[in-house]
Amino acid sequence: MAVEVKELLEAGVHFGHLTRKWDPNMAPYVYMERNGIHIINLYKTAVKIEEASEALSKIANSGRKILFVATKKQAKDIVAEKAGAINMPYITERWPGGMLTNFVTIRKAVKKMASIDRMKKDGTFLTLSKKERLQVDRLRAKLEKNLGSIADMTRLPGALFVVDIKREHIAIKEAQKLNIPIFAMVDTNSDPRQVDYVIPANDDASKSIDKILSHVTTAIANGLADRKAEKDGFEDSDESEEIVTKTKSKATSVKVAADEEE
Structure with a gap:
C-alpha cells in the first residue's frame, strides 16, 4: 500500500x-529544527518505507524469516502483535547474547523446551519429584519468555528489523558480523550508517512505531501470499502434467491393444 505523508504526520513519525x-x-x-527538537523529513521517510517494504517482501517471498527486535516498553506489544500475525520470529524481552553468532546454542535451548513438552505428554514429567517438577516448570517458563517467539526459527534469519538501534546495539553488531541485512526505524539520535535499510522515524512513540510496523508487515504478508500462490500454481502445474502423462500413456496402451487385435 502507498505511504501517505499525511498519515505519517498524524502518527507523529x-x-x-x-x-x-x-x-x-x-x-x-x-527537515528543520523547531523548539529545540529536530523534525524528520517525512517525504524521505515515505520513500524509505517503500524501499524497505519492497526488499522485505522479496525476502519473505524467498522463504526466509525476518527477525523483529524491539525490547523497549513502547514497542514490545506492537512488535509481538504485528510480527506474530504474519508468523515471523521476534525478540521483545532481553536480547540473548549470541542469539545470532552462537545460534547453535540458542537452538539447543529451544529444543530443551520441546523436550520438556514431550516429557509432559508421555508422562515422564509425573515420575519426577515435586521439587524437580517445580524446577522444570520454572525453566520452561523462562525459556518460553525469552525464546518462545523464535521457536519456529530453525536457521539464521534472512533479515533483522529493529526498533531503536541504539538500544539494540548488540543485535546490530551480531547481524553485521554475519552480514545479515538490517532494516530499522532510525531516530535523529542514532547513526544510520549501521543500517542497510534506514527508515528515519520517531522510535519512541507507540503511534509512530505502530504506523511503520503496519506498512512493513503488510509488505511481508504480501510477499508470503505471493510465495504461497506460486507454490500452489507449481503444484497445480505438476498435477496437470501428471494427468496429461497418464492420459497419453493410456491412449498408447489402447492403440497397442488395437494393433495387436488387427
Whole structure:
C-alpha cells in the first residue's frame, strides 16, 4: 500500500530528539529544527518505507524469516502483535547474547523446551519429584519468555528489523558480523550508517512505531501470499502434467491393444 505523508504526520513519525542529542549523520533526513527538537523529513521517510517494504517482501517471498527486535516498553506489544500475525520470529524481552553468532546454542535451548513438552505428554514429567517438577516448570517458563517467539526459527534469519538501534546495539553488531541485512526505524539520535535499510522515524512513540510496523508487515504478508500462490500454481502445474502423462500413456496402451487385435 502507498505511504501517505499525511498519515505519517498524524502518527507523529516526524518528531525527532532534542537538537543537542542528535547524530550529525542523520542530517540528510532532518527537515528543520523547531523548539529545540529536530523534525524528520517525512517525504524521505515515505520513500524509505517503500524501499524497505519492497526488499522485505522479496525476502519473505524467498522463504526466509525476518527477525523483529524491539525490547523497549513502547514497542514490545506492537512488535509481538504485528510480527506474530504474519508468523515471523521476534525478540521483545532481553536480547540473548549470541542469539545470532552462537545460534547453535540458542537452538539447543529451544529444543530443551520441546523436550520438556514431550516429557509432559508421555508422562515422564509425573515420575519426577515435586521439587524437580517445580524446577522444570520454572525453566520452561523462562525459556518460553525469552525464546518462545523464535521457536519456529530453525536457521539464521534472512533479515533483522529493529526498533531503536541504539538500544539494540548488540543485535546490530551480531547481524553485521554475519552480514545479515538490517532494516530499522532510525531516530535523529542514532547513526544510520549501521543500517542497510534506514527508515528515519520517531522510535519512541507507540503511534509512530505502530504506523511503520503496519506498512512493513503488510509488505511481508504480501510477499508470503505471493510465495504461497506460486507454490500452489507449481503444484497445480505438476498435477496437470501428471494427468496429461497418464492420459497419453493410456491412449498408447489402447492403440497397442488395437494393433495387436488387427
